[in-house]
Amino acid sequence: MSWIGRSLPRLEDPSLLVGQGRYVADLARGAAAVKFVRSPIAAGRILGIEAPEGELVFTAADLAGVRPICPILHRPDYIAVEQPVLAKDRVMFCGQALAIVVAADQGLAEDLAEQVFADIEAEDAIIDFEGALAEGAAAVHAHAPGNVLVEGKLRSPGLDAVFADAAEIVALDLRSGRQSAMPLEGRGGLARYDDISGRVTLYASVQMPHMLRTGIADTLMMPESDLRVVAPDVGGGFGQKMSLFPEYVALVWLARHLKRDLAWIEDRRENFLASAHSRDQAFSVRGAFAKDGTLLGLDADLKSNVGAFSCYPVTCGVEPLMALAELPGPYKVAEYGVRSRGVTTNTGMMAPYRGVSRPMLTLTMERMMDVAARRLGLDPLEIRRRNLIDTFPHRSPTGLVYDEGSYKEAMERAAEAIDVAAFRERQAKARAQGRHLGIGFSVFSERTGYGTPAYAARGMGIVPGYEIVSCTMDPSGFVEARIGSSPHGQGLKTALAQLIADELGTVPEKVRIISGDTDATPYGWGTFASRSMVIAGGACKLAAGKVAVRLKIVAAVLMQAKAEDVVLEDGLARVVGTNLSLPIPEVARAAYHQSHRFPEAGPGLVENATYDPGGTFSNACHACIVEVDVETGGVTIERFVVAEDAGLLINPMIVDGQIHGGVAQGIANALFEELVYDETGNLLTVSLADYLPPTIAEMPTIEIEHLVTITDASITKAKGVGEGGAIGAPAAVLNAIVDALSPYGVELFQMPATPQRIRALIRDAERKAHG
């Protein structure tokens, strides 16, 4: 009986359902409270910091021996910038930590923080692309005049020719507002100091515990072995918790300095101000089309506002270089020219957020297809059909190799499910009644499960990618798999247990997955980039497979059979073609306690395996129907269909959950959420009531169709699925809004598409119509 493919309820859930989850703040009782005093000024010179006498207040001067955070890209176009743990001499963004206070509890720490006064001579803050890239603009970092920290360029030789010969050139300027991944649990850490060993254990709400340990040890110049990092239950991350933040360095420094237990649990305002941001991007793109709708060439100028610093370890290159590499997405493009820049400003630091650049790339390509279709008199689906990749492996203009996918099939499936013809009838009737319905499509690829080659190609100083898994079957037949990956709500442990149970002929309940503890797991990279099911899953399959080989050798000796005739299933080691079998726990016990009998297997049942794949591509098509209220500019999503190909589904229920959540964030990005700075660099959106994450009232029911392409690029045959929902949804929603407003002839290239922005478009169109 196979466990793969079953919607097994999650093994993670029982403790979470009864209030026995262990999130960082739940562990912090009894620890002293740490609070960061943050700059209210976006840019300026620190003249002095005054603090009450006799209290535990620390400033940059106290942290003199601590190195700044400074991730590296080995590219000639990258300028490294240093992020100090506490601001020294200058402040670079509103919310930057200036001082640390420590008190007995949170309330007292907040009282104390209010008594710390920083005298800052404010300077003009640079907030946006216009300010940063203006002729003669001041430099945010003195050694980076021009304010560009990374700039990738490439241009295929035939680009100009295809533009010269094009029947239609579609030029678009697109804009994405700055957004926050906004996990419901903010960042937080608890540093416990051990008096005897001098070791610190840092419990932290993070996605990359091993990387955090390395980063902290490097900045504090301490041996890694003196630090243990534990990611307990983590209340969502979505990328925001995969960077090394100064706060964690400070906590470990404090614990070692004060020799006591300390906790920092950030509040929501702090999460908006000082945690990572993303998606603040402006793209200017031209597409050259032939008369029949063939996309001949793409010429792009892509800008990403990376904020004041560069995120460790992936650097501020993550958005710009992803944009450069993947703009063509699922489309055949022969000629490609691109310039992609990471622009520094006096704003919060950009770091990965579910999708990384691809929501904006997909918006770009999908809006371009719709605009081109209209100009060329083609059906929007037909122009996509003519350009979607359909032979595999496909090599993109940037050298990415796409494994087998179902790009066209997914689009046809989505179109069928949403029933385009029936919708067009309904749309016409609604229009006659003054109602504005629209339909929109979004076809995209989701590159997942890529190992070291992809990161090495980016020139990263620290090259992530592989995962190591240690798999043990103990003498009682229970299995432990220790993984370097570090899930934070996805249900990875359940899916991995299903995978391992199949390899070892046992049940998922007998498989314990151990993650998130640097003392208990092999060095690994964590959970991000839709990688864990592919890479940690692949390593689990390999490690469990090696344990299975040894189990079979032992079982074969015990039953006087050949190892190749032994199968592991339903808790038994069975000899095929006979009625011989032994319970697996009995075989396991023999492997440990009678090992002298099995020299070929060796003692015990412990195996390590590493998996470092080149990567695979999931694909999907989103289709949605919206109604736009032209009086208010409000958008209601009536239907949302996802036709998704994530390869083999290990646990379909978990896959669907990932799609639901991703689409919800994509819709949020499309319609609601935006971090807004005023002209002085003061963040205006610092509560959930300002930031507008959607509630259930704004969310449609998501209808999911699965396609299953079996790939050789992933040994579990699973492709990643964590980001797709967020990647595809914005384009589908914006295309549907434009379709709904087609009587006005408006175009929309900015997200979030707020009621104000939609009303402005309608107003302008009406003004023009009335002369």
Place this chain on the structure above:
Amino acid sequence: MAEKHAITLNANGKDYRISVEARRTLADALRDDCGLTGTHLGCEHGVCGACTVLVDGKPVRSCLMFAVQAEGQAVRTVEGLAKGEVLHPLQKAFWENHGLQCGFCTPGFLMLATGALEAEPDLSEAELRDILSSNLCRCTGYQNIIKSVCAAASEMRACPPSADR
């Protein structure tokens, strides 16, 4: 700083004698003074609802109520939902229908739905959606939350949990 008040907080039928500043929220008192850390804080602005508990049967944002205000009232938290090993129908439905991912918002949704369904067992899906729109979830897109709550509602109607609290 401020003077502390000795109060008795009744949570899940048990009395906790605690000493708190007047400014201490019910959420902080439950978590830090009573050790009931199942109630989570997602914003402390009263927006996300992760800290929702029942006070005399009504859903309340425990980050917006002071602990001293809860004295003399019956507070119920997620820790009190299951009876021993037997999960409440809502907990069971959330498990079976994948109504949670990271689990951080889950206690708040469970208490919100418990309060709503105990007060009015016959709520329609539309009414439940309206009620559930007071809390935020970042992981699930809400789809399996409403599915779970509807499943639990029908089970609770068929087989009402005894009101022995």
